[in-house]
Amino acid sequence: MQFNDQIDFVRQHIKKNKLRVFMTILAATMGTAFLIVLASVGFGIHDTMRNEILDNRLVNQVEVYSSEMDQAKVEELKKREHVKAVVFRQSVSINQQTELDGFIGSHNMTVTEFQEEAKVGFALQEGRLPENKHEVVVGSHFAESLIESETEGAEAEPSTYKQSLIGKQFTYKMGLYEEKELFPEETTLTIVGIAKEPAKDWVMDTNIYADAAIMPELNRIFTGHVEDMDSQLFYGNVNVYADNLENVTAVSKALKDEGYSVYSIADQLEQLDVFFLAFKAGLVFVGTIAILIASIGIFNTMTMAVTERTREIGVMKAIGASPKLIQRLFLMESAWIGIVGTIIAVVISYGVSFIANLVLPIIVSTALGEEEFTSLDITFSIIPWQLVVIASAISITVAMISGWRPARKATKIDVIQALRQEL
Amino acid sequence: MIQVQELTHSFKIGKKGKERQVPVLKGLSFTINEGEVVSIVGRSGSGKSTLLHILAGFLKPDAGIIQIGNVRTSAFSEMESAKFRLDHFGFIFQNFQLMPGLTAFENVELPLKLAGVAKKDRRKKVQQLLQLVGLTEVQDHYPNELSGGQQQRVSIARALITDPPIIFADEPTGSLDSETEQDILLLIQSLNKTRGITFVIITHDDTVAETADRIYRMHDGELTEGGVHHAI
Numbered sequence: 001m002q003f004n005d006q007i008d009f010v011r012q013h014i015k016k017n018k019l020r021v022f023m024t025i026l027a028a029t030m031g032t033a034f035l036i037v038l039a040s041v042g043f044g045i046h047d048t049m050r051n052e053i054l055d056n057r058l059v060n061q062v063e064v065y066s067s068e069m070d071q072a073k074v075e076e077l078k079k080r081e082h083v084k085a086v087v088f089r090q091s092v093s094i095n096q097q098t099e100l101d102g103f104i105g106s107h108n109m110t111v112t113e114f115q116e117e118a119k120v121g122f123a124l125q126e127g128r129l130p131e132n133k134h135e136v137v138v139g140s141h142f143a144e145s146l147i148e149s150e151t152e153g154a155e156a157e158p159s160t161y162k163q164s165l166i167g168k169q170f171t172y173k174m175g176l177y178e179e180k181e182l183f184p185e186e187t188t189l190t191i192v193g194i195a196k197e198p199a200k201d202w203v204m205d206t207n208i209y210a211d212a213a214i215m216p217e218l219n220r221i222f223t224g225h226v227e228d229m230d231s232q233l234f235y236g237n238v239n240v241y242a243d244n245l246e247n248v249t250a251v252s253k254a255l256k257d258e259g260y261s262v263y264s265i266a267d268q269l270e271q272l273d274v275f276f277l278a279f280k281a282g283l284v285f286v287g288t289i290a291i292l293i294a295s296i297g298i299f300n301t302m303t304m305a306v307t308e309r310t311r312e313i314g315v316m317k318a319i320g321a322s323p324k325l326i327q328r329l330f331l332m333e334s335a336w337i338g339i340v341g342t343i344i345a346v347v348i349s350y351g352v353s354f355i356a357n358l359v360l361p362i363i364v365s366t367a368l369g370e371e372e373f374t375s376l377d378i379t380f381s382i383i384p385w386q387l388v389v390i391a392s393a394i395s396i397t398v399a400m401i402s403g404w405r406p407a408r409k410a411t412k413i414d415v416i417q418a419l420r421q422e423l
Numbered sequence: 424m425i426q427v428q429e430l431t432h433s434f435k436i437g438k439k440g441k442e443r444q445v446p447v448l449k450g451l452s453f454t455i456n457e458g459e460v461v462s463i464v465g466r467s468g469s470g471k472s473t474l475l476h477i478l479a480g481f482l483k484p485d486a487g488i489i490q491i492g493n494v495r496t497s498a499f500s501e502m503e504s505a506k507f508r509l510d511h512f513g514f515i516f517q518n519f520q521l522m523p524g525l526t527a528f529e530n531v532e533l534p535l536k537l538a539g540v541a542k543k544d545r546r547k548k549v550q551q552l553l554q555l556v557g558l559t560e561v562q563d564h565y566p567n568e569l570s571g572g573q574q575q576r577v578s579i580a581r582a583l584i585t586d587p588p589i590i591f592a593d594e595p596t597g598s599l600d601s602e603t604e605q606d607i608l609l610l611i612q613s614l615n616k617t618r619g620i621t622f623v624i625i626t627h628d629d630t631v632a633e634t635a636d637r638i639y640r641m642h643d644g645e646l647t648e649g650g651v652h653h654a655i
Contacts, residue, residue, distance in 0.1 A: 316533075
């Protein structure tokens with residue numbers, strides 16, 4: 001029998017029992033839609049949490065900690081396989097003060113290698129990178145934290161620096177927190193660039209970014225006032241950047257094996273992904289139970305179809321239809337119920353998901369009385385194509401399994417008994 | 424054409440564990456030649472329908488050999504039997520056995536669909552046969568919209584559609600009035616003469632049996648050859 005004729009045959013039988021088939025499809029639709037929508041919540045929460053972690057963080061970054069970190073070790077790290085850049089940032093650990101045209105501020109100095117920073121996206125909104133040890137780049141909020149010395153401490157609203165910073169020179173002094181007076185030595189620095197604003201609105205960047213070449217000069221000032229040999233002016237952290245996301249784990253593992261303490265966002269994401277994989281599998285399992293319940297309807301419908309058509313099946317077998325063909329026709333019928341149910345369920349699920357993402361934030365924010373909630377980027381439900389494929393496969397497979405036994409029953413119908421049935 | 428040797432069959436009756444075997448066919452041997460019309464006549468319970476079911480492959484015999492042409496059909500599996508029926512047999516049943524959800528045209532077309540014949544080839548052939556049995560006018564009618572005679576003609580057209588060399592007719596006029604019965608018998612004779620089809624007619628009716636070239640009489644699972652009308 002040609003495939004088109006088989007489809008025709010199935011279609012004719014479905015048309016004869018429209019209501020019954022419709023109700024069965026409805027059950028299959030509800031089961032499948034339940035599975036998709038339920039699992040979509042898992043996908044939605046997973047996505048939200050991933051975005052939260054990845055927001056403003058570099059995913060190929062591996063933070064490396066070592067008590068004996070020095071420039072030689074950093075150079076060694078740069079030569080490793082799959083390492084794009086190694087950024088060794090060192091910050092001054094004592095009290096600091098800057099003064100520019102009568103405006104005073106307390107800014108933290110960070111020394112780094114700009115060549116490496118540039119490789120991993122250190123960008124300027126204005127100016128250029130430093131070319132000598134007395135040139136610096138300042139954070140985007142540097143000017144806002146410079147307060148006019150006359151208004152400092154007064155009750156009036158403090159006046160902040162409003163003019164352009166590029167090309168301006170300022171003095172930089174250090175001191176100990178426990179002493180009132182700062183070290184008398186001043187270092188004059190020139191602002192040549194302003195760093196790009198951080199992606200997060202609430203992050204203030206008031207740092208001074210200087211080249212590592214300035215370190216000996218600052219260390220000399222520090223050691224001239226502090227006798228304790230154990231105390232250090234700079235403390236640093238090293239970030240290793242893998243050339244791509246796939247190599248983060250390999251780079252991270254190699255560093256761990258050599259005794260470094262490492263942390264990478266990829267590790268955190270991996271743990272999160274494992275957790276959510278189990279969570280989503282659990283949701284799919286619960287959803288599958290709904291499909292299994294719907295499958296009882298398919299089983300009943302198909303069993304009734306076989307019972308009602310016993311005589312017709314007998315006639316077909318008598319005139320030469322093979323048992324395999326009979327079985328295939330009934331399996332096609334149950335698969336058809338599964339396929340139509342699944343298609344409708346997918347469409348409905350996308351609709352429900354869209355409405356949920358639209359309405360739920362409003363409901364939650366109203367219930368909690370938090371206006372800010374709606375502005376947060378929270379996705380309640382996401383239906384990726386993989387979920388559609390998984391749900392469709394489960395739904396259609398369950399539908400076909402439900403139709404399997406009735407189809408087998410049809411093949412075993414005795415021709416003689418069937419032909420004896422009254423019309 | 425059809426050679427049967429030492430064919431035996433029995434049914435199990437009674438409750439499970441206390442069944443007993445009731446022999447229905449007791450070592451039948453006979454031959455039906457190509458192009459013959461053969462009647463198998465007998466009373467109810469004589470075993471004639473069981474014989475037809477075994478010849479058609481609906482039932483497997485306990486023992487014996489059935490050879491059709493050069494093929495030993497008694498050794499067939501269910502699948503082989505179905506394929507052989509589709510290619511070599513046509514069936515005419517007492518109660519027509521038409522598909523109630525299909526029109527006269529679609530009922531006649533069904534065996535061709537099962538054989539995988541293309542739609543355009545089917546159409547032409549079905550129309551030719553409906554014309555032959557005189558049902559062109561009612562080809563789009565469903566079985567419940569046709570008279571008994573018309574239904575049996577649809578059934579005959581369906582039996583002929585695959586050009587089978589053998590047609591089994593099980594009480595072909597059992598549900599028809601005497602006038603229509605004569606029409607159907609004449610049609611069978613005409614098909615036998617014009618197309619050379621072998622007909623095996625199972626009947627309890629002497630009048631029907633007498634239209635055959637040869638008559639076998641069945642009694643209590645045994646078969647004898649001979650005249651019918653005067654013999655019974």
